[in-house]
Amino acid sequence: MPRVNDFNIHVATVNGSGSQTANNTLLRSIFQMGVPVSGKNLFPSNIAGLPTWFTIRVNERGYVARETRNDVLVAMNPETSVTDIAAMGPGSVVVMNEGLPAPKVPEGAVAHVIPFDKIVQPIVPDPKLRKLVVNMVYVGVLAQLIGIEKAEVERALDAQLGKKPKALAMNRAAVDAGFDYAAAHLPPAPFRVERRDKTEGKILIDGNQAAALGAMFGGVTFTSWYPITPSSSLAEALTGFLERYRRDPSGKATYAIVQAEDEIAAIGMVLGASWAGARAMTTTSGPGLSLMTEFTGYAYYAEIPAVIWDIQRIGPSTGLPTRTSQADLLSVAFLSHGDTKHVMLFPSSVEECYDYGMRAFDLAERLQTPVFVLSDLDIAMNVWMADPFPYPAKPWDRGKVLSAADLEKIGKFERYRDVDGDAIPYRTLPGTNHPLAAYFTRGSGHDEQARYTESSEAYPRVMDRLNRKWETARGVVPQPVVEETKGAEAAILCFGSSRWAVEEARDRLREDGIRTSSLRVQAYPFSSEVGAFLARHERVYVVEQNRDGQMAALLRMDYPAHATRLRSVLHYDGLPLDAHTVAQGVKSAEREEVAVR
Numbered sequence: 001m002p003r004v005n006d007f008n009i010h011v012a013t014v015n016g017s018g019s020q021t022a023n024n025t026l027l028r029s030i031f032q033m034g035v036p037v038s039g040k041n042l043f044p045s046n047i048a049g050l051p052t053w054f055t056i057r058v059n060e061r062g063y064v065a066r067e068t069r070n071d072v073l074v075a076m077n078p079e080t081s082v083t084d085i086a087a088m089g090p091g092s093v094v095v096m097n098e099g100l101p102a103p104k105v106p107e108g109a110v111a112h113v114i115p116f117d118k119i120v121q122p123i124v125p126d127p128k129l130r131k132l133v134v135n136m137v138y139v140g141v142l143a144q145l146i147g148i149e150k151a152e153v154e155r156a157l158d159a160q161l162g163k164k165p166k167a168l169a170m171n172r173a174a175v176d177a178g179f180d181y182a183a184a185h186l187p188p189a190p191f192r193v194e195r196r197d198k199t200e201g202k203i204l205i206d207g208n209q210a211a212a213l214g215a216m217f218g219g220v221t222f223t224s225w226y227p228i229t230p231s232s233s234l235a236e237a238l239t240g241f242l243e244r245y246r247r248d249p250s251g252k253a254t255y256a257i258v259q260a261e262d263e264i265a266a267i268g269m270v271l272g273a274s275w276a277g278a279r280a281m282t283t284t285s286g287p288g289l290s291l292m293t294e295f296t297g298y299a300y301y302a303e304i305p306a307v308i309w310d311i312q313r314i315g316p317s318t319g320l321p322t323r324t325s326q327a328d329l330l331s332v333a334f335l336s337h338g339d340t341k342h343v344m345l346f347p348s349s350v351e352e353c354y355d356y357g358m359r360a361f362d363l364a365e366r367l368q369t370p371v372f373v374l375s376d377l378d379i380a381m382n383v384w385m386a387d388p389f390p391y392p393a394k395p396w397d398r399g400k401v402l403s404a405a406d407l408e409k410i411g412k413f414e415r416y417r418d419v420d421g422d423a424i425p426y427r428t429l430p431g432t433n434h435p436l437a438a439y440f441t442r443g444s445g446h447d448e449q450a451r452y453t454e455s456s457e458a459y460p461r462v463m464d465r466l467n468r469k470w471e472t473a474r475g476v477v478p479q480p481v482v483e484e485t486k487g488a489e490a491a492i493l494c495f496g497s498s499r500w501a502v503e504e505a506r507d508r509l510r511e512d513g514i515r516t517s518s519l520r521v522q523a524y525p526f527s528s529e530v531g532a533f534l535a536r537h538e539r540v541y542v543v544e545q546n547r548d549g550q551m552a553a554l555l556r557m558d559y560p561a562h563a564t565r566l567r568s569v570l571h572y573d574g575l576p577l578d579a580h581t582v583a584q585g586v587k588s589a590e591r592e593e594v595a596v597r
Helices: 019-032 081-086 116-120 127-133 135-146 150-161 165-185 207-217 232-245 263-275 286-291 293-302 329-333 350-367 377-381 404-410 458-474 498-511 528-536 550-558 560-565 579-596
Strands: 006-014 037-042 051-059 072-075 093-097 110-114 203-206 222-225 256-259 280-284 306-314 320-324 343-345 370-376 383-386 481-483 490-495 516-521 540-544 566-570
Touching: 006 019, 006 081, 006 135, 019 037, 019 051, 019 135, 019 150, 019 203, 019 383, 037 383, 072 081, 072 135, 081 093, 093 135, 110 135, 116 127, 116 135, 116 165, 127 135, 127 165, 135 150, 135 165, 150 165, 203 207, 203 377, 207 232, 207 306, 207 350, 207 370, 207 377, 222 232, 222 263, 232 256, 232 280, 232 377, 256 263, 263 280, 263 286, 263 293, 263 306, 286 293, 286 306, 286 329, 293 370, 306 350, 306 377, 320 377, 329 343, 329 370, 329 550, 343 350, 350 370, 350 377, 350 383, 350 458, 370 377, 490 498, 490 528, 490 550, 490 579, 498 516, 498 540, 498 579, 516 528, 528 550, 528 560, 540 550, 540 579, 550 560, 550 566, 560 566, 566 579
Parallel strands: 006 072, 072 093, 093 110, 222 256, 222 280, 280 306, 306 370, 343 370, 490 516, 490 540, 540 566
Antiparallel strands: 006 051, 037 051, 203 383, 306 320, 481 516
8 A cells, every 4th residue: 555645755966956946846746736745955055066955745644844764765966876775764765867876775665767867858958958957857757656746746837937938848848758757667656645635725935035024014124134044045035025015106115125244234234223213133143143242232231122033053163054953042042241131032933933023023122122033944944834924913013112292291201211110211213303302322331311320339220120121021022832731741842943843743752652741932031831831840851953952051040940850852963853853852761750760
């Protein structure tokens, strides 16, 4: 019996060969047949010509985390074919290009040697162009082998190349040739795609595009950035959206996007624009954050709103620029010298990238502080299924901004004084036409009236108020998502993209007789529910993608009374987290607990 709608396709090609279009065509075709899919792209950080891999998970139950097992391999890269093929297991199918070096096919696997280059040659006479089109032949071969409807392949191809008629015709011919070759020479594979209705109404989008849409709807009017993987595509997508949708009736742009000379300039421009009243943001990754340290401390102390997207990747230093990570938590939480604590949001899906793209501006202006959105490469650059994003229904929250009429009414204004008890002072914007509106923004020692001082009494008052503001933030940041399971022996705490592996792992653990509750942290500072959740569970497994257990460290700092309840399940090889790692980590620890008892 074939395995239906539950298998993985692994494509091994060469970077810069046009394989991305082919792989996305496969993914879209399966999605259009109503079957849930997810795609993971593993690409090199330097030049074209190096190995790249793309994995498509086909799963009718809707699991979208990375799977460690591969069932169908397309081997196109001579440099990696030996190891790629050797890694396949019994029952798998290998589709390999003719002439590739290959080991003996693993026992129980089936190999098909396809003359891809010969098939594409009569379709594309130009040798240079042929290298970009040959990948479409394997799209046709796979479609025939695993049952992807040809009409859906053509529809997916049209979605990507419909505006380029010549390219579309050429690639369609390559797909047809591969399909016909497989029909004539190859038996059906033991893995099949069958039509379902589980993706109806859903969209495919990556996290950086979703974040850019959210920022646009959130009212961003100024963005400065410096290119860095994996954050660049966020700024590029935002540029495209604003160019299309943010123009006045005369066609004049109502926004500004600046590619700065470095990350120091980028954050400095953001703070200047925000101080002047713009909703301003930047997007970067770990190395860029390192350069933003001093300006971030200035924004915290001078209380200037700012939104910073940190698309996390492997570090330290340059690290692995194209591998995913969750290792910036501690550096971001306290970014700057001196006493600082920063608000962090942790999107776990493209829907939340869109949502936080808007909410981050509201929080930054309401709290008058930098707000960091910590996405990661897995969410940001891979394609995910999602429900269509809702059009925003609420007006923007600009926070405590005084107009000239407000100033006239109250008759008094001190920039850094807490008058409402929430530790958030009022502010004015440049150009407010009132004699009370002016003040001097100071990153040096200042008192409640924004006057320069080195007073040993004034400084602690300001710092203590900033700490009380942090407590106010606990109640306004996104609240955690809790799922209690009756009779649970343990609990799992996660954040960000780890969500998907954890959800699948909990199902696997349940099948093994281990019931778990769960909490997904959505923001720092932690809300009161996080502490209450820890208090209710004897063992809480904190799942995160870094070496040092950074989320667990933050939890221990906030809740020292519950520190002994926390156990870490860590994954930090740069590949997206998988359910097997989580389930095994929890099962091993639970067995040790039983042994100790």
